[in-house]
Amino acid sequence: MTIQESSGTFDKYLQVLKRRWIPTLGIFVCVFIILQVATLFKKPYYLAEGKLKFQRINTTSSLTGVGTEMGKLEPLVDDKNNPLNTEAEVIRSVPVVKSTINKLNLKDNKSVNLKTKQFLQMLTVKEIKGADVLSISYKDKNPQLAAQVVNTLIDVYLEYNISAHRTQAATARKFIEKQLPNAELVVRQAEAELAGFKEKYKIVSLQEEATKALEVITSLQQQISEAQSRFADAEAQIQGIRKQLGMNSQQAVVMTSLSQTSGVQDILKEIQQLESQLAARRTVLQDNHPQIIDLQYKLQSLNGLLQQRIKNVVGTTSSQLNNNFQLGELQQQLSARLVELESNRLGLASQITTLSGLQTAYKQRLNNLPRLEQQQRQFERKVQAAQSTYSLLLQKLQESRIAENQNLGNASMISEAEVPEESISSPIFLYLSTGLLASLTALATVYVLEKIDKSIKTTEQAKELLKFTLLGIIPNFNNSNKSIIGNEEIEAYNKRLVVRDMPRSPINEAYRMLRSNLKFISADKELKVIVVTSSVPREGKSTVAANLAVTMAQMERKVLLVDADMRRPVQHKIWEVINNEGLSNLIVGQGEIRTAIKQVMDNLYVLTSGVTPPNPGSLLDSKKMAVLIQTLSIYYDFVIIDAPSLNVAADAVTLGQMADGVLFVVRPGVVDSVSASIAKELLEKSGQNVLGQVVNGVISQTERYNYYYSTEEKNLQETVEIGSRERLV
Template identity: 70%
Template sequence: MMETPENSLNLEKTIQVIKRRFTPALTVFLSVLFLTIIASYFLKKPSYTAEGKIRFQRTNVTSALTGLGAEIGKLQPVTEDNQTNPLNTEAEVIRSLPIVQKTIKKLDIKDSKGLPLKSKDFLESLSVNAINKTDVLKVSYQDLEPDKAASIVNVLMELYLEQNVSSLRAETASARKFIEKQLPNAELVVRRAEAELARFKEKYQVVSLQEEVTKAVEVIGELQKQLSETQSRLADVNAQSQEVRKLLGMNSQQAVIMSSLSQVSGVQDILKETQQIESQLAARRTVLQDGHPQILDLQDKLQSLNMLLQQRIAMVAGTNKPQLNKNFQLGQLQQQLSARLVELESNRLGLENQAATLSRLQLSYKQRLNNLPRLEQQQRQLERKVQGAQSTYSLLLQKLQESRIAENQSIGNARIISEAEVPEEPSSSRIITYLSAGFLASLASLATIYLLEAKDKSIKTVDEAKELLGLTLLGVIPAASKSKKFIRGHEEPESYSQIVVRDTPRSPMSEAYRMLRANLKFMSADKELKVIVVTSSVPKEGKSTVAANLAVAMAQTERKVLLIDGDLHRPVQHKIWELTNNEGLSNLLVGQAEIKTAIRKVMGNLDVLSSGVMPPSPGSLLDSKRMAALMETFAANYDFVIIDAPSLNVAADAATLGQMADGVLFVVRPGVVNSVDAAFAKELLEKSGQNVLGQVVNGVITKNEPYSYYYFNEDADLKVPQESSRTSSVNKKLSI
């Protein structure tokens, strides 16, 4: 069995706790050991030890034969630790208070004062150990009376076997009840998933999407072919129609009317009579003047015939008749051409309608084909839901039947192979005394360590900061090597505020700040972080130093950076950069300074805006429209804006500034901040709706950590930070 990472980390953490509390724990251990050994010499009465043995099997025989409930009561360790033995767990069960109290009550065991024996005193005389390289537990009890010691061991083993069987049955019954409770819900999920799939198919008329895709492609191709043929025929009909219209000198409607008029006998008769009168009128005008009665009579007849002709033409052509020529008598060829024109026009209209119908049908198929991938994806999702729900339901049904059978066959996998006999000779009291003394001393020292750790609420390691705050670990800044003062094993806060990224670019701290810069870049892959607020829970956690060095690290990437000292309570940046603080942020907010004079350049690509004169009400200045306008201006003129904000337990300014920024960077320093202040700060950030980017653990001392974040080459001229395997994996996760 291999050691799991979780157990390894717990072991390392325990070792670190023991190192911190070694001195008081050792003092308590030696004191208790000495006092216990001295007190034991006053007990001169001999004691007798009775022993019994219990054998365990990995699974009970009935479950192994039936194949049902084989996992119930199976002896196996919870973890994969090689040092974990299931027999040790069963030994602790035998030593548990319920079994011990039942034994005391059943045998009516009394102490020296005639009162029921306390469980604690009983356990001091009880020993349950696994026999090496066997599946057997040895149960021993030491007492002044040999008969009593044997009875206690036998009763204790019997009660344990009863408790073992009852607990297995209770576990099986609990599993069965849970499955019975979940089964209706699983069935309801199946029905809902099936109903949803059915509604989807009914709504979109889905039968087989794959076959529909193939068929749609074929239909679209066939429609395109028919449309091309129709358009070709339509072009031919249009060409013929235009040629016929050119020969006739009229359009199709006029041709229809003229053809109809040429075939109406009433119209033709009037035309013939009109032609005769016109001939007579022309002949009479050769011999008579226009005013002669015959001429006037012929003109009146001609006018009446023309009116009658117009009426009959209107009856044939309709009221909205087109413009017609005067020749209402068509020859045979003209009549054939008119009929042909009418036929071509009819074919043209039919072909246009057919082409439009084919185009609409083709468009409909294309739209359906374009929607098919989306419908297919939805169908697959719904089918997966149905399959998953059906699998869960089937599994629950199977497990329900198995649990019912297993509940009826639950049999313990332990049995007594050797009952305790009445001891004839007393046990070696001195060895037991020493062992008892060592055991009590160990318990006392462990209790001392526990109490001291429980009383100390400070955050001590990087892991504690991660576990307590639950924030993404963006950076681990090692403690400055020049600091020699320690408080409870930690470096004195703010004792060394050198700008290491600028002054010692090859140092481990510089590399840590560059790693912090890289992690921030990975976090802003989708949206670039321009304005970052740096804060902490309490003062002296090094937030100002982190902000200054982070600004230098960003400026070294040829990006234009502005560092703002937003701490109007305890400003520090002007001291770090050795600047005068007569003009700064506060002066800009009240209109007593200009941006060009207040901002000062400290190095390439890096400008610093100090806090300025401390105002009487910093919170109102920072929560003003003027401050919001300044932040917009700074964000527009710089690639990065880093704001050194006050600690959260000093003022709520960090929360105010965080509303104007893209994110908040939370600095934590082990040994300086305690869990209460850190939890309060985190709660404040969450309630104010801040975008907390993550945490930076500052001032980390390697020897105080359960694992080493850094180690260095021995060459004094070149100290390159090398990450441990655990830190490397953390940074890889951040990069992803």
């Protein structure tokens, strides 16, 4: 809100107080007197005060290191909350208050046990800023009782505080005792799971096992490499010996076995001898010679015996073996070496296979170690967590048992209440409080009156509501304005023709300003005929029309004032003329213009309403009326028509269609906002040329700005003209 808006709002409130100053002052005085009288007969109150100090950590607990968390003053919701507020609410709680009431047997004025609500109304618990201290005060008409109440309340609270902390410790102990068996069971289960895991996978120390596995794998690899080297060397020697002997290892074994068997060798020797004899005999004898046949038969028998013995020795016949069953010494050595190398080769192959299998097994174990280690860590964490929880519960159980037997109160009295010597009823405070209450009551009354009163009260309200151009402001001079206009002029003012009878009055200047603004607003087209109307009766439209006519006539212009308000004609009373013949007579053709129109002063003529007809609206809406106005506008320089109010009849709307424009009169304090809004809507919907509005009967004390009320013509002219031009722009 800007400074100008704030100033405008203040001015509005000030104007309301100016308008309602009588009821405002009356209510203020009455309420103030009543409150002062009531205060004089009221017995004073005395205020006793005691103080409680709260410590962050309980002193007793800090000595043992146990129960420190129970003694801390910490908020439960967030850091912004002050824990002292919580303690203050505990002090004001029903159990503490009731215990205090019962101990002191407090009674009210009717000798009935004091209610908790009544006690709390007299009790005040507040925090002392910058310190962990609460101030507890109680007011009562009895000073001794006030001090006694405070001290008793503090004692009750301290007992409650200690009991609450002990209860907290006992509750914690019971809870821990209930949780311990479950925690112990969880530890055992976790340890059993870890032991089963180690037993299943034969785990002692995975880290050491991994190190040893790497060493074993490296050692096995070296052994495998050595065995493979020896295996290759043996294989090479075997191939060389095979080439020398012309047989494989199996054959060499068989031949060596046969060469070392005496039965086989003996038969071989006999066979060799027979073959020698047979060869010698064939040189001299025929093949069919009996000796040859006998030798052949013997040789055949020995060969059969040889085959039988060979089969007995090696399990096969000589047809499957080399026929050379007699080996030399070198061949026997080579055969033995071949057999030895073959045996070594087979041993090395078996060793390599065994070592490779061991290496593969160790590698698989080593590859599984990270997974096993992860699983082991999970089991160990589970065991550690269970053991930690169990150990913590054991520790807290011991602490809670100790804390339960300690005095864990975190509050102490630092100042007990003393009997007050002076009452809290200060005269200055009483005057200020009663004055404030009286002022608030008066302002509330003004507010209610303003809400009830729907009338337009100021020129500003009229401007804001109607949005018509402000052409003139006519002041209201009542008996309070005698110092301005003089006693001898009041009687003339009461006759309503102020412009004619008081030419030097400020109200005369206001009408002159209205005349100037009408001339200014019709600079392009001269106004000949205007209709003067209002929202409701008693707004002074007839007076405005009469004085405006006088002002126009004073400018040497021939002016005709027509009283078209046939329901409540006034102009003949204002001008003190006879109303036996007038407008209604001319419309129906029962009168003549020269006799109906009466000259009341220089350049000013009046056409009264005439005989009141049964249907004024029909007459005014007739063609004869339109012709009559047109005719009159020819003979007169300016025609002013005094039309009925818009809430009485729609005659002003009808006449407005025949005139050059409508002049709308508003009187603050008479017309309400609803009637004014309806009148405005009626004029706008009927397409009237509303020249502007004239605010009549303005009271200077109720206006926000001083639009008029200056004895100097220049100041009056500048003020009104500025207001009018603002609306025109």
